Every structure is written in structure tokens, then in C-alpha cells.
Amino acid sequence: MEASSAPIPSLGSGLSTGAAGSSGPRVSDAAARHAWLARFVVRRLASLVAVLFAITVLTFLIFQAIPDGDPALRMAGRLASPQQVQAVRVQWGFDKPIYVQYLKTMEKVLDGSVISYSQQVNVEQEIVRDLPPTVSLALGAGVIWLVFGVLFGLLSAVYAGRWLDRLLSVVALTGISMPVFFLGAIMLYWLGYKWGLLPLGGYVPLTVDPWGWFTHMLMPWVALSVVSVGVYSRVLRANVLDVMREDYVRTARAKGLSERRVLVRHVLRNSLMGIVTLWGLDFAWVIGGGAILVESVFNLGGVGQYAAQSIGRLDVPPVMVITMLVACAVVVLSAIVDILYAVLDPRVRL
């Protein structure tokens, strides 16, 4: 569920559609295009800084507000005396005002020396260690849900109202309604335990054993994709049906093009905008550890699992860093999505 439950900010807000009309031909020389791109990148970097600031402050404040959240108590141990607790508090700077604590933490985050409260290990090294499984998960699942979402959506739209469409609708809705932990458990039980076809969770690095990597990732990919394939195919079906009513599709038929060419070049290409937006956000979400459930069910040891554990221990530094990772991923991916928009539709200007 997590892939689709991400709130979707409106990406379109930063874009403008070029005024169609009687304005003269636009000069689209390479120099002007590069200048646009440079301005675009600078704007996005500025917004990245703003987003990171806001989100870290918010995360920090949330942990201040959590009841029983005093890290010194936890760190000093269950049997610690008040003096020992106080000593930890002073040693870690928890006695300082909040803004000083925030600034100190951020300073350490930025120079890469931040360590977790609970295990006192370097957070950034932990995350770098956990990234490969998460990135593997995101890439594989992203390809699967994009390909199958588009395929099912297109088929659904072409056969709209007929049995194939109905069948795919039922499949899509089943997929959307299937909780990942349930699907994951079922798959592990049958495919992994009963039939022994696939390994029972864990992660094998691609560089060590490519085939092992593939077999270990297959179930997590499918489990994570099922929801998205359902959502994407529904979204694409609606978009395709809308585009099919456009006048230029009628023109394409009137030109004597084959139905396949009409469908792929004129209908599909113009239907992909919504999907591209969704895909960018979902992908960013998984990279940032959003697939907590899948990572945990299949014990991949990824960023999401680390986040889940850290939240359970009310361990602020890892949560801060992971939140920043999500924010970076979302901002970067939405910039890429915006560039893709401009590639897909020449009327869109960055």
C-alpha cells in the first residue's frame, strides 16, 4: 500500500503551458534552451534547500513532542540513577535549548559525523550500507509497475466495456485492495516455504551473485508492484479514453494511419503525463525507504527497515537523515518528471 499512499503534491504548479495562439514562432535555439535549463536547476536547488530545512525542523519538533521521548533516559539504561541520566544529558547536549540541539544535529548530519542515540554508530554509514537493497527494490519494482501498468491500462482502454477490460478491472481492483504484508506473507509461505521455488527473504548483493540477487528480489518486486500496477492501469485507462476523444486522434485516423500507429504514437504518447508524475513520486518514495512493509516482510535490510527500527527506538538522528533522503529523492525526481514533461509535450516550459 505504501507506494500509493504517498500524498501527491501538485507537480504541475511550477509549470506553465505556453500560450497557444497567434504569437509568432518561438525561437528555440540551443543557447536559450541551456539558459532555461540552468535557471530551472538553480530554482530547484533553492527549493530543495527550503524543503530540507522545513522538513528537518518539523521532524525534530515532532520528536520533542512525543511523550516519554527523552533520549537521555533511554540511553542511560533502565537502572540509571538521576545523576547518570543528567550526565548523559549534558554529555549529549540535551540540556541545551531546542534550537541549539537542532543546529548541532544538523551540523553533524551535514559533515557526516552524526551517530545514532541507541546504537551509537554512524548513521550515514548505516544508510549507505542499506541503500543497495532499497535501490534494487525501487528499480526493479518501478520497471515492473510501469510496464505492466501501461500494458494493462492500454489494453483496458482499447477493449473498454468488453470482457478483457472487465477482467483487468477486477484484477486491478484486487491488486489495489491487497495489503502488501498479506500478499508478502502468502508469497513467502507458498513460493518460499511450501514449494521452495524462491529464497525466504534476505538480500544478496548484485555484485556478489547476480542470479541470487534476482531470485531474492523477485518476490519483493512483485509484492511492491501489485498495488501500483492496479493504480497505474486505472489512471492510464482513463487518460487513454480521454485522449481517444481528441480531435487529433480523429485526424490521425483520417490520415490513413494504421490503428496500431494511431494508438501508440498519437494516443499513448499523449496519455503518459499523469503516469509520469505518479511514477516519479512513487519511485522517490521507495528510494527514501517508503517501502517499509515490503522491506520488513522480506527482511531486505534496506533503508525502510532501518527507518522502521529507528522510529521504534525513538532514535532521532537516523530518522532525520532518512527524512532528508526522502525529501531529496522527491525533489530530484519531481525535477526529472518536470523535464520529462517538457520532453513529452513541447507546450510545457520549464
Add this chain to the structure above:
Amino acid sequence: MTVSGGGLGRPEAHRLVHEPTARGGAVATHDGRPLLDVHDLSVCFATRDGDVQAVDGVSFQLGGGEVLAIVGESGSGKSVCAMSLMGLTRGPNATISGSAMFEGRDLIGATEAELRRIRGAQLAMVFQDPQSSLNPVYRVGDQISEQIRAHEPFVSHAQALARAVALMERVGIPRAAERVRAYPHELSGGMRQRVMIAMGLSLGAKVLLADEPTTALDVTVQAQILEQLKRLREQEDLSIVLVTHDFGVVADIADRIAVMQTGKIVEQGVAAQILYEPKHPYTQGLLEALRPSKKADAPRARGGAALLDRQADPLAHADGARHAEGVEVGPSKMADAPPARGGALLLEIDNLRVSYAGRSRRDASIDALDGVSLTLEAGETLAIVGESGSGKTTLLRSIARLIEPADGMIRLQGQDLAGAPRRKLASLRRELGVVFQDPQASLNPRRRVGATLERALRARGLGKAEAQREVGQSLERVGLKQAYATRYPHELSGGERQRVGIARALAGEPRLVLLDEPVSSLDASIRRGVIDLLGELQQQLGCAYVLVSHDFATVEALADRVAVMHVGKIVESGAAKQILLEPEHPYTQELIAACPKIPGSVPSSVPEEKRVPTGSTDRRA
């Protein structure tokens, strides 16, 4: 010789066509057979509300180099008819019968694969809105090349592009080599339609089906596109089926005309015969609707806005009586009434500027309104005319402060609108009513007509019960039954919807009503009724109108004064009669000259050599 009409010697030909004419022979090509022979074409769509017979037994023929116009109002089946020939209406819900013989093959019975080879190659189609008919994401050259390569697979992309450039030059696109790389949104409407025509001709099509090819374009551009079609027909022997609702467009170009009503051809024949001796009452009604609704004194009949010339119309006298009747019902106000009636100054606009930001910071901003000044007295009607992009709608919207002016002053009854703080706007706007162009889009589809009006009435300060009582009255005022209050907008016809729109605008008893193209989305035959209603209501209520329109017939019927706008400026203004009959500014002259009309009514006051292009950037489009 039974001619022009349906199949030579077929029984229905006799029924439809009454008079032999000299041009009838144009139907046949040299081998004696017509190029396109449509016989008993019927198209029926199955919908949720039952079967709709869109086209019902239509027969017509088209000869080489001939232009056949199919004229009818919306819903008459004329577009469906043209699209069925291309196989574009095929689908699970459509039943198509009859035959359409083209080059020895039946288009109706052809398989999809056969049809695909014909369409685009021998039979091409141009659609109404060139903006939406071109795919926005591909360069126009690539779209033309795609069509060439779909039919000639061994042509390389580069070769196809070279042919696209040549084609674009042929249809009058300047700098074609450069524009072949343009995206559709980078071209003007006229250029886009030329691209569509170039695409249609790219494989040497013999027949061009043009479905309302100029309806979405400005009048001056429309004139150029029609000129282009005429040239192609004369120089390249192209046959054209021109589908349109506008007799003015037809008059200039068609050899023969077929008039459609509810899926049937009610009358067809040689152009002059249909235009000047219409037999069928429906045709007569359509032509009647083109006549100006006011008493046509001699000078005005010569004027640009008069769409039919009395002298050229053999039925002028027979028509006269009926026409006069119409006038009694309609507004009796005349365009030549003195502009100043000594009324109180209602609206005053001084040096109004509105600018839109440029595309990037380096681009200069665009002045949509560039120092517009005008005044309006109580009870008076001012018409603002101009082409799209001239700023007329921007001006109207700034009066309602729907657009923030950059500079200048707007005073309504002495109160400043332009500078008023936002919270005061609601009370100031109470003196304003607005009638929008498209009543379908401007009425809430989920709200009953009564509820829409009740809300408007309550905005005036009436209580709930009082407002509900008033609803019936305001419906009757616009000529609708009280029972309409319980209907939803989709249950009304276009004309009725616009009447509701008018009722809503008048609910607050405004002193000033802004009319934004109030009849342009309506069929010609119901336009008249709405225009007359607007005139009557003005007489009753004494409100002033600011009318934005591109249609000179509407302007002539309603306006006391006319202001002509061009690129954000008022280039000429004065009494309606003066502007329409003796335009001084070359732009006004060109605008009036470009108005499609039935021949014989070209304004004699505009000498040919004075129709010079003005400063507009896209004159040739």
C-alpha cells in the same frame, strides 16, 4: 436535364431538385461518371436513450473540380455525413448503410484496410478546429511526413519532409522551410488550418472533405482560407465537399448546395438557385435568419453588415412583408439613433491598461489593453468588435474586474472600480450583469435553472421566499415558461440556455450588462430570437449594454455605437451606422470586407485599393 441533385435518373433526384440549370453538368467527370456518388447513406447511432438517426437516406454526387456545400445547423447530420465517407464514424454503436462510390469502390462497404489506403491518399479531410486537430506534441512537418510515409513506405523521412515544405508553400505558408519545424501551438490559427490542408493534399487527394474549415477562425483569416480553397480547386482541379452552417461562407465558393435538416437533405441544387430561389421552407428560414433584423433602409442594404443585397435578391419584395413583421416584434431601436441621448454617464473608462507577463523575464510583457478610453451612457449599447487577440474580451473582463488592470480608471456610476478594494467589489458588481458566450459552460450543470436564478436574485438582497416567487417572473421575462425552473441546463436547448443566462444576468436589476459574444454559440435560426429579446429587455429595463461580438449582423441589430479594437487599442469608434457604412480606419474596412456574405452585397463604400493590410503580425494567416 435533372442535374445537380441526387443521382441522375434516380427517383429522389426528381423529388429534391426542381429546376434544370446550366451548371448541372458539372457533376460528371469526363468519363461520364461522378467522382463521388453517395446513394441513400444512413447512419444510426445506438445510444443509451435509444437509436439516433444522424443521417437518413442522403444522396448526392460530386464531379471533378466541383465544390459541393452541405449546409445545415448543428445536429443536422452534416458532419456525420462527411465523416462517414472517411469511415470515421464506424464503431460498435454505429449502423451505416447505403453506398458511396468513389473511383469504382464503395467507401461504405470497404474493409478497414481498404479504407485506410484510400483515406489520406485519395480522400482527405480538414476539420473545424485546426488547433485541436493537430497533435500538439509533434512538429507540423513530422505530422505531414507521417501521412506521406504511411502510404508510401519507401519514402525516407528526409524526402517526406522536403515534400512537406513544398506542400506548405503550395497552400500559402510563407517561410515554409522554417515552419516545417514548428509545433502547432507556435503557429496562428490560419497557418494551422493551412497545415491541415497541406496534409490533406500531401498524396494528391482528389476530393477534400472540409468540415467547417473556417468556423474557428477570424473573419479575415476565414476569407484567406476560402480564397486558398478556391485557388486549389481552380488550379489543381480539386473537388471539395464543404460542410458548414454558414451560408455566407458557401455563397462565394460553392457550385452546388445541399441543405440538411435532421439527417435528410431537404433541398439541393445549383448554388444561385438555392441562395436566391430557395424552395424549401427550412432553407428559406435559414436565409431569412441572415438578414439584418432591423428595418433595412436603402443605404444600410448596401452596407457591409447587410448580408443580402436586395437588388440581387429576386424575392426581395415578397420577403419584404415578412421581414417587416419581424421588425415589429423585434427591437425598434435603430443604429442611426444619435449616440448621445442626454442620458446620465454610466460608465467611464480612461486610459485603461492591462498587461500579461511575458513568457520569461527577458520577454517584454504583452499589452492586452494599451490605453483604452471610452464612455457609456445609461440605456445605451456599445459594441466592441475586433478579431481574436484584439483585447475585446480582456476589456469586458476588466470592466467586471475579473482581470486586474495595470493602470487607468474605470468608473461605474461615478464609483471607481479599477482601484476599489477587493472586499468592496461584490457590492459594486451588483450593478453589473454578465452574459457569457457559451451558456452550456457557464451554467452549473448540477443545479436546476430555478436554483441558479434564485441565487442570483438573492444576491440582489431578496429573501428566500421572495426570490423563489421572483424566479417564475424572471423566466417569463426571457420568454421561458415558469415550469422551466425545475429543469437542469442539459434539458434545455442552446437558445433556452442562453435565455436562462440572460435571466441570470438581469436578476440583480443591473444598470450595465456585459454581453460576451451572446449569440455566437447559437444556431443562426435561433440567434435572431435572442437578439430580439436583448433589444426588448433593454427597452423595458433601461439597462446599458456593452456587447463584444465578431458578428456584424449582431452588432448592427443591437448597437448604438461601435468601437473597433485592434491589438489592444481602439482604432475607431463612433455611431454604429457610421462605422458600419463608412469605416475610415483601414482595419475596420478590412474587417467588414472580410465578412462572408452572399454576393452582391460587397460594401460599395470600400474601394478595393483601400483594403490594405494593417499592422497585425499575422495578416496573411
